[in-house]
Amino acid sequence: MKKVRDGDVDALGTLFERHHRRLFGFFLRWAGDRQVAEDLVQEVFFRMLKYRHTYRDDGDFKVWSLSLARNVTNDRWRRAGRVAEHETVVDETPDVAASAPLAFDRMATEERNTLLRRALAELPDDKRELIELARFQNLPYTQIAELLDTTVGAVKVRVHRAVKQLGDTARRMAPELAT
């Protein structure tokens, strides 16, 4: 990216080859639509050119590209007139029975994946994003903290909440799987 920033625009092709699938996954899980996801990947690479001077020498390209991707999704919501959902102060279903592990292994693979996709889609944006960053983008907590401008401890707490709410949502959708 330093080459791109310093004027070698062709070097962006190499970055595209290395990172476009990861970004496509990010947007596909967010939007659920392949065409929209491809448009947004294109938008991110366009912004890389437009804002290339903001890339720092000591920066991590993955974190920087994800910060652009987050801005793209925020802008898309804003244009669509949707207000981003914020983290709820009190977690739902706080009883012990509801927190019991789900018997995911009793489900067929595709059935389980469908259930999880539906549950993920129901999560508030900020929680879904945390799972995306920590689980699917494999970003260390330190980098998530940098990206979200918060502390590592806060990230860990929020990841736990997000995973808990994901499990609770799946349980509500498939109560027969509660152990």
Add this chain to the structure above:
Amino acid sequence: MSHDSNTDPLSLLLADAIVEPDHGPAHRALESYLDEHPEARLEAEAAMATWSALDGLDDEPVPSEDLRRRFDLMVDGWQAHRRPSLWSQLVATLERWWPRQPGWQMATAGAMLVLGLVVGSTVLAPRAPATDLVRLEGEVAQLTRLVSLSLLDQSSASDRLAGVSYSRERDAARDEAVLAALLDTVENDPNVNVRLAAIDTLAAHLDYRPVMDGLRQALEQPDQVPLVQAAVGDVLLTSGDGTAAEAVERLLDRDDLEPIVRDLLTRRLARLSS
């Protein structure tokens, strides 16, 4: 009762354990915490099970091949857009040279005035031979030619259009190389507006045989754009040249000619012969 994630260390231990391979130190730390706090075990196991179940969604989806093509187009467009025009480069250079302090600005203006007077008196001096003026004219013509050719070669259609206008305004189209570039524009430019402007400029040079031949060739091009056919046909007919009229008649004989072009050129021909 659920654990309060804000104060309970369960969140911190669990968050470390889920991203670590089994039996690592984070798992051991969580396990020892759960041994001391058995009431938290159910919640921890539920979170671990949910996290593990996400393995099934790990497969990285593959976008269409079209994404790479669109990316390349975007980069090409960006590069074309960012390439500074000759005019903006000239302006930027002059801006760099122009001093920022008012005092220096006045001094520069004064120096340029003196330089102008010296050059003027030298050029206009009775003993100065006309060769100086001729040389100056030659240099200006050369510069005009270079600017025209450079603009006509730009990737941006608006730059090429500016090149056509520039060559017409400065009368650069007298130059053979510029005329050849304009003919090439008529035949090959991807933008119809640029081609039409080039035809318009070449119309003033029909007395030059290569221009007439080049336009006839453009007219007879098999996959020529109807607008260009109409414009070239019209220009050729105004020349009064017999071979040009024959070229238009050959075009009118073609079955694939657009009716509107046929109608326009037929009426033009009829008007000329009446």
